[in-house]
Amino acid sequence: MSEAHVYTEYHPRWHRTRMSTWWWMKKGAYLVFILRELSSAFIAWFVVFTLLQVRALSQGGAGWNDFLAWARHPLVLLLNLVSLFFVVFHAATWFNLAPKAMVLRVRGRRVPAKWILIANLAAWAGFSLLVALIVLW
Amino acid sequence: MAKKSLEPLLWTLFSAGGVLAALALPVHLLLFGLLIPCGLLAPEDAHLRGLLQHPLARLYLFALCFLALFHAAHRFRFTLYDGLQIKHLNEVITTFCYGGAALGSLWAAYLLWSIP
Numbered sequence: 001m002s003e004a005h006v007y008t009e010y011h012p013r014w015h016r017t018r019m020s021t022w023w024w025m026k027k028g029a030y031l032v033f034i035l036r037e038l039s040s041a042f043i044a045w046f047v048v049f050t051l052l053q054v055r056a057l058s059q060g061g062a063g064w065n066d067f068l069a070w071a072r073h074p075l076v077l078l079l080n081l082v083s084l085f086f087v088v089f090h091a092a093t094w095f096n097l098a099p100k101a102m103v104l105r106v107r108g109r110r111v112p113a114k115w116i117l118i119a120n121l122a123a124w125a126g127f128s129l130l131v132a133l134i135v136l137w
Numbered sequence: 138m139a140k141k142s143l144e145p146l147l148w149t150l151f152s153a154g155g156v157l158a159a160l161a162l163p164v165h166l167l168l169f170g171l172l173i174p175c176g177l178l179a180p181e182d183a184h185l186r187g188l189l190q191h192p193l194a195r196l197y198l199f200a201l202c203f204l205a206l207f208h209a210a211h212r213f214r215f216t217l218y219d220g221l222q223i224k225h226l227n228e229v230i231t232t233f234c235y236g237g238a239a240l241g242s243l244w245a246a247y248l249l250w251s252i253p
Contacts, residue, residue, distance in 0.1 A: 019222050020222075021221055021222050023222075024220060034216065034220050037212055037213075037215070037216040037219075037220065038216060039212075040208065040209035040210075040211075040212035040213045040216065041209065041213060043158050043162065043205050043208065043209045044205070044206060044209040044210075044213075044237075044241070046162055046165070046166055046170075046205065047201075047202045047205050047206050047209075047241055047245070048241070049169075049170060050165070050169070050198070050201075050202065051202065051241075051244060051245055051248055053169060054189065054198065054248055054249065054252065055248055055252070057182060057185055057186055057189060057252075058186070058189075058248075058252035058253060061182055064182040064185075068173070068174050071170070071173075071174035072174045072175065072176075076174075077171065077174065077175070080166060080170035080171055080174075081170075081171065083166055083170065084163065084166045084167060084170065084171065087158070087162040087163050087166055088163050090155075090158060090159060090162075091158075091159035091160075091162070091163055094155055094156070094158075094159040095159060123160065124159065124160055124163075127160045127161060127164070128160075128163065128164035131161065131164045131165065131168070132164055132168065134188065135168055135180055135185070135188070136168075136178060136180055
């Protein structure tokens, strides 16, 4: 005699296709996303470079000059140039998301995205100017 | 009660690091990574050393390094998960990413505390 059917909440596992490791190469938008995420590696390099620089500065004029000579090496310059590109890319994409992430309401109405973006860009410009003045003046 | 997770704290560090990195890193990298080594701008190293004497400068640099490292670690961790589809290695990845960030932060703290 066959078993009586018992209905339960249980459902057998849904089929999920395995994602390929190379999924991000299939579309331009996916590649740009991965590049944005990879900017994190160049941010980490910046920290290492800065700490090496601080250490060199503490070693007096000779230490600083040795560091500058090393930093002038074409490979290091290239790395820093590429890092600058990725860092600016990170900043641009980060500020583009700011209006989505920051919901400000003034008198009940939502502040338009344009103003949040402009405020962030102004802060970026102001901060950069301040650092440049402190370092160079 | 919901299980307590470290994720919100890690995400906050990621977020703070991202804001500071977006604001500060472009100018820092342009000045110190490109223009000054190439000699296009040449602040005196005595001036730079003088800037470093100020405790606020050291605090700022430490905050920059610490937050940027944890931002990068968090982002890199998820890049490895999603990009290479290796989420099953998450213990190794987490240790490597945040451990590396912690070590970098310790180095930053040591340097910025101890240099004359």
